[in-house]
Amino acid sequence: xxxxxxxxxxxxxxxxxxxxxxxxxxxxxxxxxxxxxxxxxxxxxxxxxxxxxxxxxxxxxxxxxxxxxxxxxxxxxxxxxxxxxxxxxxxxx
DNA sequence: CACATGACCTAAC
DNA sequence: TGTTAGGCCATGT
Numbered sequence: 001x002x003x004x005x006x007x008x009x010x011x012x013x014x015x016x017x018x019x020x021x022x023x024x025x026x027x028x029x030x031x032x033x034x035x036x037x038x039x040x041x042x043x044x045x046x047x048x049x050x051x052x053x054x055x056x057x058x059x060x061x062x063x064x065x066x067x068x069x070x071x072x073x074x075x076x077x078x079x080x081x082x083x084x085x086x087x088x089x090x091x092x093x
Numbered sequence: 094c095a096c097a098t099g100a101c102c103t104a105a106c
Numbered sequence: 107t108g109t110t111a112g113g114c115c116a117t118g119t
Contacts, residue, residue: 008116027101031115042116044100049117063101070100077100 003051008034012046019060024089026064040064048072059083062090 003013011034018033019025025033027040027047036042047058053073059080063069068090071080084090 006116031101036115038102038113039115040101041099041114042101045098045116048100058100061100065102068100072100080100 001052001055003055005046005049005051008036008039008042009046009049011035012043013050013056016047016050016056016058016061019057022087022089024060024062024084027061027069028064030061044069060087060089 003010005013012030015025015030015033027043028037030043031037031040034043044061047056047061048070050056050058050073058073059071061069062084068077068080068084071077073079075082081090085092
């Protein structure tokens, strides 16, 4: 399976796939990983435009404040929260 | 090419 | 501590 899109998106998606189970990365971290620490916004965009939601753990990407951020893939932010809680990454209380 | 959009971040009040 | 304003980047129209 090969992801297709802009270089930026491919880099972001690749980083997302590097996120292991039970771990979360901030948009800023991803931005830094691809060499553009200030592109946190564009990173979020790439996640939102990810072509294969089940193939990319976009739900493991959260804000630097500890917030969830969003989830345009499926179910919405609620589904993302549920997934994070299920992976014990997000406090259920 | 210019404008508008978005799941952001930091600083200031 | 909570809210507001400005900046920053990539993409689509």
